[in-house]
Amino acid sequence: MTTTLQMKRRTPSLGSLPNVAGMSIVEGPTPSNLNKPPTSASSLYHTCRSVLDRLACVPGFEYYLETEFQLQNSNSSESTSSTPSDPLTKLWQICRQGLSLCLLFNTLRPDKLIKLDDISGPNNGQSAKKAVYRFIVACKEELRTSDDELFTITELNQNDTNGFVKVVKTVSTILDRLEEKGIITVRSSNRNSDPNAPKNTRDKVVMELLETERKYVADMERLQVGMLGRWNGGREEGRRFLISVEANADAPSQEQRWGQLFQSQEEAFTVYEPFCANYNQAQDLAIQENLQLQKLASMIEPSYELPSLLIKPVQRICKYPLLLGELIKSTDKEWKYYDELVAGREAVQRVTMRVNEVQRKLENAQAVEELKRRVEDWKVGLIVDKFLMSSNDAERELHVFLFERILLICKEIKDANRNLQLKGKIFITSIIQVMNNGRNGKQAWTCFIYG
Structure with a gap:
């Protein structure tokens, strides 16, 4: 005997879980200083190189x-x-x-x-x-x-x-x-003149990687200063990584070791895991403490500038696999370090997968705590949504929570302490078949289960 359940999707209740690796960010207005193009003048790498040139005099x-x-x-x-x-x-x-x-x-x-x-x-x-x-x-x-x-x-x-x-x-x-005093005379350097401008697609990708990394490091330093040093945010690691990026970009194209660089950073990039996992909480806290943060507005404007800075690490770790993918496309497979470049992208992809998994586990745990608070007779993680469910020709709106091994079905109730009542549970192993009946952009499924 089988039971047929038809579910039509409605608006989510607790919200669906985002995927870090494919996260799309809709940015609000940002102040002009966040959009300033990066320059080599502000780079510690180029500053040191300039000092060495002057010391030679x-x-x-x-x-x-x-x-x-x-x-x-x-x-x-x-x-x-x-x-x-x-x-x-x-x-x-x-x-x-x-x-x-x-x-x-x-x-x-x-x-x-x-x-x-x-x-x-x-x-x-x-x-x-x-x-x-x-x-x-x-x-x-x-x-x-x-x-x-x-x-x-x-x-x-x-x-x-x-x-x-x-x-x-x-x-x-x-x-x-x-x-x-006229004791030394320093001739102007033409290191950054037009001959070093991008000449092909690969050079343009390298330039994008370099310039966006400069901008990212500068933004993270502004965030650290704006928070009065309360969060280091991998500042030291970021500077050192940028120096290695600068050095690779300065090397001839066939001698650039991007793959080796990203492989060596796989462990260091674990700093992104807790940050990305707690990003949503950080954004919520920034909103809650907006009045207190206004005291620091001269350094970072809390309403739109702080959120724009907080999202930067999430955006950056998602960007690396894309940039390395473009580098691979524009690199000759016969080049000495081509295979190393491919291995470098795989290393950073593993980082994004771990970041995504850490975030998923954290948000699942938070959702479970929310369920414990809301569901009556909670005894038992997790995709969350609200559906119109029909069984035996009766249709009603229910909340559905999909865990790894079980599907929980709840209905809303009027209670001062609890507002969800557990109405049923379906073990994943008992599901025979799921059919997609969606039409005209509307999502609907029919679920066949042992009954």
């Missing part, structure tokens, strides 16, 4: 810029990037030697030079710290640099780009003074 600095010196000191400190040849790593290694900073300062011809007679070579860790300390003191005394503008020895030596940004600013300030 400092008399006597050639020694610290030579390849032999870089190789000699490449193992003297922690690696600062997944790409050993990137400008940030080079500049970081040079500054950590201490003597290089002292040379830079003394080139200013200050009234009081930094004494270096009792400081040994750059390979001595304690001597390097002593030199850095004297440089910091000299900047305070001779240049009247405030503590807020200067870096500390710890910030220079720890593996954190947040501290190194202050080092780069200090070095840039001294280089500016050298130029103002």
